[in-house]
Amino acid sequence: MSNRRSRAHQSSGSSRISDDQIIELVSKLHQLLPEINRGRGRRSNKASANKVLQETCNYIRSLHREVDNLSDRLSQLLSTIDAESPEAAIIRTLI
Amino acid sequence: MQNTSLKQEFLKNWIKGLQLHSSFNKNTTIFERRKAIKLSADIAIASTRNSTTRWSRALIADASRDGSNKTLIEKISGREVPHKASLGLIRCSKRILKRSRFARRRAAPVAGLIAKKLVKSRTRALKRLVPGGEGMDEISLIKETIDYIVSLRVQVDVMGRMATAADRLIPFKTI
Numbered sequence: 001m002s003n004r005r006s007r008a009h010q011s012s013g014s015s016r017i018s019d020d021q022i023i024e025l026v027s028k029l030h031q032l033l034p035e036i037n038r039g040r041g042r043r044s045n046k047a048s049a050n051k052v053l054q055e056t057c058n059y060i061r062s063l064h065r066e067v068d069n070l071s072d073r074l075s076q077l078l079s080t081i082d083a084e085s086p087e088a089a090i091i092r093t094l095i
Numbered sequence: 096m097q098n099t100s101l102k103q104e105f106l107k108n109w110i111k112g113l114q115l116h117s118s119f120n121k122n123t124t125i126f127e128r129r130k131a132i133k134l135s136a137d138i139a140i141a142s143t144r145n146s147t148t149r150w151s152r153a154l155i156a157d158a159s160r161d162g163s164n165k166t167l168i169e170k171i172s173g174r175e176v177p178h179k180a181s182l183g184l185i186r187c188s189k190r191i192l193k194r195s196r197f198a199r200r201r202a203a204p205v206a207g208l209i210a211k212k213l214v215k216s217r218t219r220a221l222k223r224l225v226p227g228g229e230g231m232d233e234i235s236l237i238k239e240t241i242d243y244i245v246s247l248r249v250q251v252d253v254m255g256r257m258a259t260a261a262d263r264l265i266p267f268k269t270i
Contacts (some may be wrong), residue, residue: 001159006098010096021234022233022234022237024233025096025142025238028238029240029241029244030161030235032241032244032245043104050217051230053218053220053221056221056240056244057220057221057224059244060224060240060243060244060247061219061224061262063194063244063247063248063251064247066222066251066255067136067137067250067251067254068133070149070251070255070257070258071129071132071133071136071254072129073127073207073258073262074129074132074254074257074258074261075125075126075128075132076125077258078128078132078261079256079260086260086264090256090260090264094148
């Protein structure tokens with residue numbers, strides 16, 4: 001909602017609000033990414049935002065691949081699937 | 096990772112979809128089984144959002160385009176799949192949305208310095224990876240991405256546990 005208001009006025013104050021919002025969101029995103037690729041120290045906001053976006057794309061692609069691989073494995077392991085199957089019962093206790 | 100209730104809801108939805116597949120035909124090919132498993136999982140995780148996020152709405156809308164998925168989607172999400180005619184309406188309103196986004200861009204920049212400098216190619220790549228991403232502004236895209244990643248992790252976690260459990264049970268199963 002504050003976005004809509006700040007877009008109407010082109011003052012530098014409004015662009016600061018949007019910048020902060022983006023910084024906050026990018027850092028939230030950054031926290032979701034796997035540890036390994038986080039790197040050390042902070043460079044400029046622009047560079048790290050770029051890096052975060054890049055790592056995000058890589059991460060999403062790897063998650064997609066995992067879903068595909070698991071679907072492959074499961075299609076081999078499960079012939080019939082129902083709520084009473086032992087697998088489902090086990091998962092329920094684990095979650 | 097917590098998200099226990101999210102995992103439970105995903106599992107419940109996913110099994111609903113898998114049960115439907117079982118009731119059709121015992122002699123399905125492994126290829127058909129794989130497709131059913133993945134599709135059920137995708138619809139199941141999207142349904143946990145209850146249409147509150149764009150990526151989940153886009154995923155389900157995309158799957159709805161194939162008429163043969165209708166029963167599965169309705170069973171898992173508990174919602175009726177719109178008729179082909181109204182899907183056209185959805186597409187039409189996307190066009191209107193795109194037109195108004197363009198108009199807005201001419202009037203004033205969306206956000207400030209950093210947003211302008213977010214590398215366009217990275218954003219473009221991300222838009223292609225997140226369902227429904229093409230029509231989003233930068234801020235919505237990041238918000239949707241965060242939710243999408245959280246959901247994907249739940250999906251991978253539960254599917255992985257199922258695979259591990261099934262793996263361990265194999266010696267005890269009669270084939």
